[in-house]
Amino acid sequence: MGYTAVEKILMKHSVKPVDKVSPGDILTCNIDYAGMHEGFDAKKYEQFTALGEMTGVFDPSKIGMFMGHHFCTGHSDELAEDQKKTRDWAEKLGIRVFNFGTGIAHVIIMEEGYAFPGALCVFGDSHTPAYGAVGAISAQSGIEMSQVFLTGTLWFKVPETHKYVITGQTKKGVYPRDVIQYIVRKVGMDASVYKCIEWDGPYIHSLPVPLRFPFTLMATELGAKCSFIEPDAILVEWLKGRVKHSYEMVKSDPDAHFEKTYNFDVSDLEPQVCAPSSPENTKPLSEALGVKIDQVCIGTCTGGSIYDFRESAKILKGHKVKARTLVIPSTDEVMKQCAAEGLLQVFVESGCNLFPAYCGTCQTLSIGHLAPGEVQMHPGPRNWPGRTAEGSFSYLASPATCAATAIEGKIADPRNYL
Numbered sequence: 001m002g003y004t005a006v007e008k009i010l011m012k013h014s015v016k017p018v019d020k021v022s023p024g025d026i027l028t029c030n031i032d033y034a035g036m037h038e039g040f041d042a043k044k045y046e047q048f049t050a051l052g053e054m055t056g057v058f059d060p061s062k063i064g065m066f067m068g069h070h071f072c073t074g075h076s077d078e079l080a081e082d083q084k085k086t087r088d089w090a091e092k093l094g095i096r097v098f099n100f101g102t103g104i105a106h107v108i109i110m111e112e113g114y115a116f117p118g119a120l121c122v123f124g125d126s127h128t129p130a131y132g133a134v135g136a137i138s139a140q141s142g143i144e145m146s147q148v149f150l151t152g153t154l155w156f157k158v159p160e161t162h163k164y165v166i167t168g169q170t171k172k173g174v175y176p177r178d179v180i181q182y183i184v185r186k187v188g189m190d191a192s193v194y195k196c197i198e199w200d201g202p203y204i205h206s207l208p209v210p211l212r213f214p215f216t217l218m219a220t221e222l223g224a225k226c227s228f229i230e231p232d233a234i235l236v237e238w239l240k241g242r243v244k245h246s247y248e249m250v251k252s253d254p255d256a257h258f259e260k261t262y263n264f265d266v267s268d269l270e271p272q273v274c275a276p277s278s279p280e281n282t283k284p285l286s287e288a289l290g291v292k293i294d295q296v297c298i299g300t301c302t303g304g305s306i307y308d309f310r311e312s313a314k315i316l317k318g319h320k321v322k323a324r325t326l327v328i329p330s331t332d333e334v335m336k337q338c339a340a341e342g343l344l345q346v347f348v349e350s351g352c353n354l355f356p357a358y359c360g361t362c363q364t365l366s367i368g369h370l371a372p373g374e375v376q377m378h379p380g381p382r383n384w385p386g387r388t389a390e391g392s393f394s395y396l397a398s399p400a401t402c403a404a405t406a407i408e409g410k411i412a413d414p415r416n417y418l
Contacts, residue, residue, distance in 0.1 A: 002253025004161040005228050006196040009137045009250055013120045015153055023160045023259075033114040034141070034148045035064040036124040037105055038079075038086040048146045057093050058152035064114065065090040066098045066105035068358045093149075103331030103357035104301050106130040106217065110209075111333055113243035117231045118250045122148055127301060127381065129197075132216040132227035133209060134235060135250065137196070139226045159225050160259040161196045161252070164215075166203040168267035173415035175311070176211045177303055177379050177398035178272040179203070179264075180218045185272075185282035187262060193223035195259065198252060203266060204229060209238040210305035217302050218381050221279045273411060274396035276375075277385045285401065288411045295368060295376040296325045296406040297361040298352075298399050303379025304330030304360070306337045308399040313346040315403040315417040322409030323377075325352040326368050328360040352406070363387045377405050 003011070003021070011021050013029035021027065048054055057063055065086055070079055090097045102108060106127055109115050117135030122128065124145060131138035141154060148154050166179065197219045204212065212229055219227035229235075231249045271285035298304075298312050309329065327347045329335040335357050338344050347354060361368035362380030370376055372391030379402055383394035397405070400414035407417070 001257055002255040004196065004252045004256045004258070005198060005230065005250050006137050006161055006226060007158060007256075008252075009118060009120055010156055010158055012118070012248075021158055023158050025158045026155055027158065028153050028155045029120055031062070031122055031148050031152050031154055032119040033062050033064070033109065033121045034123065034145065035066055035105055035109060036145065037066045037069050038083045047143050048149075051146060054093065054146070054149065057095065057149045060094040060096070062152070063095045063149060064098060064105070064109070065095055066102070066108065067100050068098065068102065068104045068108075069363070100358065101332060101356035103329070103334070104304070104359055106301055107213065107304070107330045110134050110213075111242060111331060113239065116239065116243040116247045117235070118248035122154060126220050127217050129219040129224055129227035130213060130217045130301070132199070132219070132229055133212040134239065135229065135231035137226050137228060157194075159194055159196045161198055161256070162192045162224075163198045163200055163258045163261045164264070165261065166199070166201040166264045166266060168203060168265040170203075170266050170269060173271055173400065173413070173418055174266070174269050175398040175400060176207060176214050178269065179266050180214045180302075181272045181274055181279070181282045181396065182266070182269055183264060184218065184221050184279050186264070187222065189221055189223060189278070189280045191222050191262075192219070194225045195223070197222060197224045197227045198258070199227065199229045205232050205234070207234075208307060209235055211307055213305065214302040214381075218279070221381055271398060271401055271414065273401065274383060276393035276395065277383055279382050279396065285397070285411070285413060288395070289413065291395070291411045292375065293323050293377050293395070293405050293410055294374040295361070295370065296321070296323045296402050297328060297368060297376065297378035297380075298325065298402050298406075299328030299330060299360040300362045300378055300380035301330060301359065302381050303399040303402070304328065304334060306334050308379070309334065309338050309343050310341070312399045312403040313343040315400055315414055316350040316352070316407065317346050319350055319407045319417075321351045321406040323406050325406040326355055326361060327352045328355045329357045331357045377402050377411070
């Protein structure tokens with residue numbers, strides 16, 4: 001029997017050479033890239049130093065510190081101090097710091113070519129499975145990150161693989177963000193706990209690479225340890241100029257074992273909306289129309305690509321927003337693309353507020369904090385209680401639905417503006 005992509009990548013990276021592996025096996029593997037961010041990740045530095053002063057890392061070029069979760073810090077002296085600790089600690093060790101305005105770490109790591117086909121990467125937060133969009137395997141690491149920083153290695157339990165096959169062609173006004181939200185509702189948030197999700201099917205492989213990000217990022221909302229999309233010609237073209245060294249196009253063998261296979265035909269899917277307060281609480285848009293929305297954010301890791309902003313600008317052009325609306329590109333690269341294409345002018349003329357690239361209001365620790373009783377909509381991956389002010393709530397939807405909702409000040413159908 002053959003091997004799945006995650007099994008192949010873990011075998012290839014094993015410190016001790018292995019010629020076979022099975023789910024459940026424990027391997028210690030070499031890491032291609034590791035990253036952490038400020039805020040809660042800063043607490044790990046205290047854990048690191050409690051074990052002894054770290055005077056160096058295994059390879060500074062393979063580690064990054066990212067200031068993308070919490071852009072503004074005036075509300076929290078503690079957070080500002082954590083950010084300073086992050087910068088000082090990284091600079092002492094010779095690690096590159098990605099400062100405010102560069103954007104969301106997970107997207108930057110793919111844009112900059114630190115994650116690439118066949119790579120094995122770790123990061124300090126839960127959406128690390130993102131890098132499967134570029135044919136890598138990536139997983140979250142906690143206090144074990146001290147081992148990664150010192151040795152460039154980490155242990156892994158080989159996961160079973162679930163295959164999610166998506167077929168069909170979506171109708172007007174239905175986007176990848178709608179598709180993944182529908183899947184979370186359909187199978188539930190515990191469908192693939194500690195599994196590798198391999199996304200497949202003609203729908204996935206028809207998408208531009210940035211529109212694949214929502215699937216690998218939101219594998220986390222399905223319980224997955226990691227996520228993977230088989231590299232194809234679209235990915236190879238997107239990686240040109242980003243990855244500056246050779247890489248291996250790893251694919252699952254035709255006879256590889258998949259513990260489960262889920263099939264989805266999205267041909268008849270309508271736009272989706274996730275109501276408070278769980279990503280699983282998703283329903284067709286038609287069942288949520290008219291709900292008053294105080295604040296809209298267009299951006300986040302699962303809704304901040306250039307494709308998302310193009311579609312949002314198409315809807316907003318010639319209209320004025322009624323809800324206060326925050327436009328936050330996922331990275332500086334996307335911000336520059338928006339500027340070059342005149343999209344920022346559209347947003348300004350429609351009454352939106354522009355902010356530098358960072359995570360946005362998915363977790364309102366920086367800007368866009370809500371008052372009790374207020375409701376926002378954004379295209380981020382989750383809307384659990386506690387991510388906004390107590391007594392406030394978040395709906396999740398595609399950037400296009402967010403744009404239409406901003407115009408009307410209530411949940412609205414983007415198809416009316418397309």
